[in-house]
Amino acid sequence: MKKYEMILQDLEEKIKNKTYQENDLLPSENELVKIYDASRATIRQALKIMEEKGLIQKQKGRGSVVIASSKLNFPISGLTSYRELQDSLGFKSETEVIKFEKITVDSELAALTLLEIGTPVWYIIRTRKIDGEAVVLDTDFVKYDICPDMTKDDVAYSLYDYLEKQLKIEISFAQKEITIDFINNEDREQLDLNPLDRHIVSVKSHVFLNDASVFQYTESRHQVDKFQFTEFARRQKR
Structure with missing residues (x-):
């Protein structure tokens, strides 16, 4: 599994288990670089996929916000x-x-x-x-x-x-x-x-x-x- 896929999987799991809840801000890109010991490009790739899947919304000046979702x-x-x-x-x-x-x-x-x-x-x-x-x-x-x-x-x-x-x-x-x-x-x-x-x-x-x-x-x-x-x-x- 590629690094960005591992990060994506971990962030999705944290959203699913409510570590990051609806309307929460994810850690900043700089913080995620340190948390996952990854390059900024790798972090951005994971966040881009999360945004495309409708899990987060990037807001200028704020960061990545977890979007409300429903089971099933x-x-x-x-x-x-x-x-x-x-x-x-x-x-x-x-x-x-x-x-x-x-x-x-x-x-x-x-x-x-x-x-x-x-x-x-x-x-x-x-x-x-x-x-x-x-x-x-x-x-x-x-x-x-x-x-x-x-x-x-x-x-x-x-x-x-x-x-x-x-x-x-x-x-x-x-x-x-x-x-x-x-x-x-x-x-x-x-x-x-x-x-x-x-x-x-x-x-x-x-x-x-x-x-x-x-x-x-x-x-x-x-x-x-x-x-x-x-x-x-x-x-x-x-």
């Missing part, structure tokens, strides 16, 4: 695994793997996933539980040839953790579609929904490697009353 605000943009999101937001969750099997892409699945007909894929269905309630239903199709030895335990913990840390696969970008859908039979079967619920938030993603080839199609279906889907937007100077 799911970001719309970015490519973050559920495990990473869980760790960054500080909530506890359990994952149950409902299905984990190898299948072959047919014409219908090819149109959905953008993978070629005949491509072997892992077919994975997982539920995410918070406070004992299943509130997210994830369905994934992942190219089999990039991770043939992947196990059910690997996907129960974190699919991306396994791909990136164990296999050193570089995941590049995703194209997302977010819609409000009617609840279907599978939602009713797998999620702990309110009997009066009629809709669900669906996040569909095609995920690509560095060579711009698609390797995964995923759909996450979320209870509408459990999450806020947010994006931090900063106006660019013109």
